Amino acid sequence: MAGVIHVCGNRAMFDFDGSSAIVKINEDGRVTVVTGEGDIGQGARTVYAMIAAEELGTRYEDVT
Numbered sequence: 060m061a062g063v064i065h066v067c068g069n070r071a072m073f074d075f076d077g078s079s080a081i082v083k084i085n086e087d088g089r090v091t092v093v094t095g096e097g098d099i100g101q102g103a104r105t106v107y108a109m110i111a112a113e114e115l116g117t118r119y120e121d122v123t
Contacts, residue, residue: 082111090115090122 080094092111098104108122 080107082115084115088117088121090117092122 080092083091083093085091090111092107094103094107096103096107109119111117112119112122
């Protein structure tokens with residue numbers, strides 16, 4: 060069985076064919092990543108948290 064989400068995000072503007080995410084750095088230093096990608100067992104939640112932690116120089120445990 061396979062599942063895929065493609066062309067999530069804002070396709071209506073500028074012929075955008077991609078995805079996007081919002082990264083919020085909270086007052087306590089923790090990070091919240093919001094994306095339209097569904098995590099149905101493929102590890103998207105973990106990977107996005109790892110990417111955000113690495114790029115922001117924070118701990119993986121501090122990313123939701």
